[in-house]
Amino acid sequence: MRTYAALGDGRTVALVARDGRVDWLPLPDLDSTPPFAALLDPDDGGCVELAPVEPFEVERQHVPGTNVLTTTFRTASGAVRVTDCLSTGVAGRLPWAELGRRVEGLTGRVRVRAVVRPGTCLGTAGPWVQRTSAATLLRVDGLTMAVVAEVLDPGPADADGGGARLQRTDGEREVRVDLDVVAGSRSVLGLVATSGEPLWVPSGEAVDAGVDRTVENWRAWSRTFDWDGPWDAAVRRSAMVLKLLLHAPSGAVAAAATTSLPEDPSGSKCWDYRFAWVRDSAYSLQAMMRFGLREEPHAAVSWLLRTIRSDGAVPDVFYALSGRVPRGGVEELQAPGWRGAGPVVRGNGAAGQLQLGVYGDLFSILRLYVDGGGALDAETGRQLASTADAACDRWRQPDAGMWELHTARHYTSSKMGCWQALTHAVHLAELGQVPGDPSRWRSEAALIQRWVAEHCWSERLGAYTWYPGTERLDASVLLHAVSGFDRGPRMSSTLDALRRELGHGPHLYRYTGAAAEEGSFVACSFWMVSALQLCGRGEEARALMDALVDGPEAVLNDVGVLAEMVDPATGHWLGNLPQALSHLALVNAAVTVHEHQDDQDD
Numbered sequence: 001m002r003t004y005a006a007l008g009d010g011r012t013v014a015l016v017a018r019d020g021r022v023d024w025l026p027l028p029d030l031d032s033t034p035p036f037a038a039l040l041d042p043d044d045g046g047c048v049e050l051a052p053v054e055p056f057e058v059e060r061q062h063v064p065g066t067n068v069l070t071t072t073f074r075t076a077s078g079a080v081r082v083t084d085c086l087s088t089g090v091a092g093r094l095p096w097a098e099l100g101r102r103v104e105g106l107t108g109r110v111r112v113r114a115v116v117r118p119g120t121c122l123g124t125a126g127p128w129v130q131r132t133s134a135a136t137l138l139r140v141d142g143l144t145m146a147v148v149a150e151v152l153d154p155g156p157a158d159a160d161g162g163g164a165r166l167q168r169t170d171g172e173r174e175v176r177v178d179l180d181v182v183a184g185s186r187s188v189l190g191l192v193a194t195s196g197e198p199l200w201v202p203s204g205e206a207v208d209a210g211v212d213r214t215v216e217n218w219r220a221w222s223r224t225f226d227w228d229g230p231w232d233a234a235v236r237r238s239a240m241v242l243k244l245l246l247h248a249p250s251g252a253v254a255a256a257a258t259t260s261l262p263e264d265p266s267g268s269k270c271w272d273y274r275f276a277w278v279r280d281s282a283y284s285l286q287a288m289m290r291f292g293l294r295e296e297p298h299a300a301v302s303w304l305l306r307t308i309r310s311d312g313a314v315p316d317v318f319y320a321l322s323g324r325v326p327r328g329g330v331e332e333l334q335a336p337g338w339r340g341a342g343p344v345v346r347g348n349g350a351a352g353q354l355q356l357g358v359y360g361d362l363f364s365i366l367r368l369y370v371d372g373g374g375a376l377d378a379e380t381g382r383q384l385a386s387t388a389d390a391a392c393d394r395w396r397q398p399d400a401g402m403w404e405l406h407t408a409r410h411y412t413s414s415k416m417g418c419w420q421a422l423t424h425a426v427h428l429a430e431l432g433q434v435p436g437d438p439s440r441w442r443s444e445a446a447l448i449q450r451w452v453a454e455h456c457w458s459e460r461l462g463a464y465t466w467y468p469g470t471e472r473l474d475a476s477v478l479l480h481a482v483s484g485f486d487r488g489p490r491m492s493s494t495l496d497a498l499r500r501e502l503g504h505g506p507h508l509y510r511y512t513g514a515a516a517e518e519g520s521f522v523a524c525s526f527w528m529v530s531a532l533q534l535c536g537r538g539e540e541a542r543a544l545m546d547a548l549v550d551g552p553e554a555v556l557n558d559v560g561v562l563a564e565m566v567d568p569a570t571g572h573w574l575g576n577l578p579q580a581l582s583h584l585a586l587v588n589a590a591v592t593v594h595e596h597q598d599d600q601d602d
Contacts, residue, residue, distance in 0.1 A: 088214045153187075234590070394418070525555070
């Protein structure tokens, strides 16, 4: 799992392994059932292969400032460079999906084989090949796909008497291309796809030009990105990954690009994360605004407000990328799952849960937007006033907590999230952005603070507990050093207790007992960085950040991707990927340390 790099075009994400195989590609959108899903079904899931037929070694990196991947394969007979992207158009995303794969010969002569093999869409459809007057088409589940394969420059003749050569074989369920690559040659392999509409099959030159255009489009976006702080490579790469998870048609931020990758090393706890959580949108906005980006924050805020307004004043935990409120529960699909771990699911059971922390997330988004220079429309202001009133009423109720657990309790971080919502509501009212008298919101916020101090503090542990009446701990409390609920001695003492109870080297588990059932949660470790800095412990924050980014137990892979969890004992990744919350936590930790680096350490 740790071998995957990510490509994207604003609608979907492809995962490419070190051996050049695309094992995950939902089409046409990220939340579609994927025709290429060997990640979860190695036999029938489908994949796009491209690699030398003889043994090889691999080097890979991104074209600087882009989400375009270059992979260099070195064999005994020569070297080949493959440049991969999900292509973008002249003025944004293409109206179809286009995977472009440029193949260049560097040295010698190398035989390369490409296979495009659609799968069964996780057991829901049957693929087939159809030969038409225009092209040989691959069809499955309403998708129309075509493979483009062409030698653009054969290169100089070598000792074998010729340049690059290509042979294509169209089978009953796959297309295979055998390509002899020589030094100086250039060829292209492309996959184009539409759903429920006609398909125009481009030329090889057009697919190849799309690779160059996509490089320039990404570089143009990167030039709008303002960052001059520490951990530059990790921060910039995380921002690039987050851009992949932003669903351009709506502005929603997907929590991850995959479904059903297990959180438990033994295989369980499989969830679908191809939805937009309000929480992730809040943290995304914070990161994007700190980098001087304008279009993405506006799109995310507008999408979220439209979506909440269409469903009522009280926000749900998450939404479909299109803006729909998910209905229908969880569907279990007929696929074995990652290394047989299963189950493979579509949908997420957290839909409809009460999570009080979402109030704080929503108001955090709007405060950041306003403080960054935005102005709320009148209807949004009235909506927020009603939502703040709802938070005043609801904070006394038990909820599922941030971790979406089945047992409803009075989780400490949920109460802190309501405090966050109400203090931000007061701030927005004082700026004239939200109508009404904020005195009730101010009074209830103070009452929450007193309630937490009385019911959620353990003198014996010197820590905020997970919920009243327990001495179990919960790492989500770290977020409320960031929110400003507490940055004093009690929060600082809680940080020490969390590291003792939930720590494993630089890593941190979510809550007491989690180590027995899942990996450490990557975002929690970066939240600890931010909390340490904000509690005046900057030297410890920088040391922990260095360990997570550059140390022997670093959580990034070789191309800067982060998963949801990591097994501290093995370094193996767990959970879905790329995980927005992990990348957001890294970015915000780096920004927090940078912005507060002059704060006095202990």
